[in-house]
Amino acid sequence: MSEIRSPTGSASSCQRSGSLTNLSNTKFFLDSDDSTPKVTLRKRKEPDEYSEIKKELSDIHGKMDKIMNFLMESTANTQKISEDVTLIKEQMSEIKISVANVIEEQNSVKCELKEVQNSLQISNTKIETFELELQEVKEKVVGSLNSPADITYHSEAIITELRERNVRENNIIIRGLPESSATEVKERLISEKAEVMKIIRNIYNESPEPVKLFRLGKYDSAKSRPVKVCFASKDVAIQILRNKKNAPTDGINIYSDQTPAQRLLMEKIKEELKLRSQNGEQDLTIKYTKGVPKIITTVQKNSNRSGKQGAMKL
Structure with missing residues (x-):
């Protein structure tokens, strides 16, 4: 059989109630000279009324530190961007100088090409003149010759004369x-x-x-x-x-530097000029037209103009 026990803290001598023990009445906590109970109560930590403010300030400091770091990084980035912009400006300046040099070289090449074109045009004009002269000479020679051998000989002589003239053009x-x-x-x-x-x-x-x-x-x-x-x-x-x-x-x-044939032609033209002047013709002169000397009549009012260059008076 089970024993019947009284509930805890039901004894009147101990003045207990409920399930908690009242330690203030025990002798363990009583001093011999003082009947006042020595009970040590644990002091609860009171809540700090500034804790939230301190937390907010801490958050603000953290945010300010982040902002300062961001500003420092932004300053460094801005300085780097400024250096990059300066470098780009210098490179652009060098590019402008290079472009100007290229344009100048292109203009120089254009001038040289123009000079070459003018030289080619002059050469083509002389070639056409030589061809006309050659054709005229051939016609005269063909009319005065009878055999094909004579035609071949004189044709070779004409070709040789033209070649020699071409070589002598480089000389003075x-x-x-x-x-x-x-x-x-x-x-x-x-x-x-x-x-x-x-x-x-x-x-x-x-x-x-x-x-x-x-x-x-x-x-x-x-x-x-x-x-x-x-x-x-x-x-x-x-x-x-x-x-x-x-x-x-x-x-x-x-x-x-003239060939013997050219000198002979010039002598004949001089003789003709002298004869015509003796016969009363005035304002006569010798002028080269497309490399061929000819007697022309000059106009008095144009005597000082550049068109008279290359003319040779007797």
Whole structure:
């Protein structure tokens, strides 16, 4: 059988009630001299009324730190962007300079191409003139010849003449240049080349040095032999002949390098000019038209114009 127990804390002597023990009445907590019960009560931690404010301030500080970090990063990025922009400006400036140089080179190339086109046009005009002259000569020769052998011979002679003229277009003849007093041939050539270049550069400053130059004829101490100057291009010879009036030294004459046939033709034209002048014709002169000398009548009012350049009076 089970024992019947009284409920906990039901004894009146201990003055207990409920399920909790009242320790204030026990002798363990009583002092011998003081009947006041010594009960230690645990002090509860009171809630801090500023805790929420402190938390908010902490959050604000955290956010401010993030903002400062963001501002520092933004400043660094801005500085880097500024440096990149400066670099881009410098590169753009270099690109502009390069573009300007390219444009200048293109303009230079265009000018050179234009000069080449003009030279080609002049060459084509001369070729057409030669072809016409060749056709005229052929017609005259064919009319005066009987056998095919004669026709072939004269045709070859004409072709040879045209080739020689084409080669001589690169040359000029200088007359009146004193002979060098040097005894050695090499020293004489060096001295004469220096004198020739002095004359040519005063006429045409951009003239290149000639391919070769030499005296025509045998040496004679009492005479001054003409000097033949050969250039790589006929354009140089043309420029010198056009401006030969600017030759600084008196007594120096510059001529084109003509073939014997050309010189013979010029002599005949001079004789014709002299005869016509003696017969009373006035204002006659010799002028080269497409490389061929012809007698023309000049107009008095145009005597000082540039159209008279290249004309040669008797």
